[in-house]
Amino acid sequence: MAPDDLLPAPCLLCGAPRGSRGHDGWRCAACGWRVGDAPDPDLPPPRIDIVYYVRWRERIKIGTSHRPRQRLAAVRHEELLAFERGGRDLEQQRHREFADLRVGGEWFRADARLCAHILAVGEGAPPWESFARWVAEAYRDR
Structure with missing residues (x-):
């Protein structure tokens, strides 16, 4: 499938609506996050300078x-x-x-x-x- 297909739901990490489906499931086109994965809420977000x-x-x-x-x-x-x-x-x-x-x-x-x-x-x-x-x-x- 094309990398601009609509995701089943917006990416939990960045909110992007588009992605592609691969062997391991859907991935966000913007950030590469796998749909269905969630960041650990007990950890602070990473610091990116x-x-x-x-x-x-x-x-x-x-x-x-x-x-x-x-x-x-x-x-x-x-x-x-x-x-x-x-x-x-x-x-x-x-x-x-x-x-x-x-x-x-x-x-x-x-x-x-x-x-x-x-x-x-x-x-x-x-x-x-x-x-x-x-x-x-x-x-x-x-």
Whole structure:
């Protein structure tokens, strides 16, 4: 079956409605979580540190968070461009890498080099799908 079939129910982990059926049952197309499995409610959710890239007009913010939904709700932006798995060290590395484009704080000019980097780290996947996949992998690795 195609990976865009409707799941019997939305994914318990990320809420995505689509997936595919394999030898071990249904799997979410967004995060890969197996339908029917449930995260252990007695364990805290895994911590996934990410570097985020958001756009506001002709500027791009490079920031980090382990709670991206809450963080992005507090950051004024027009578009979420990408997530990159990593924490403060990676964020600081990116700030150094694009220091010549800095316009203030964590904001950078949206030039071709930075935009190409964002496309490469995003790997063409929607940022929230990447995050959901990383969360699912962390749950499976426990």
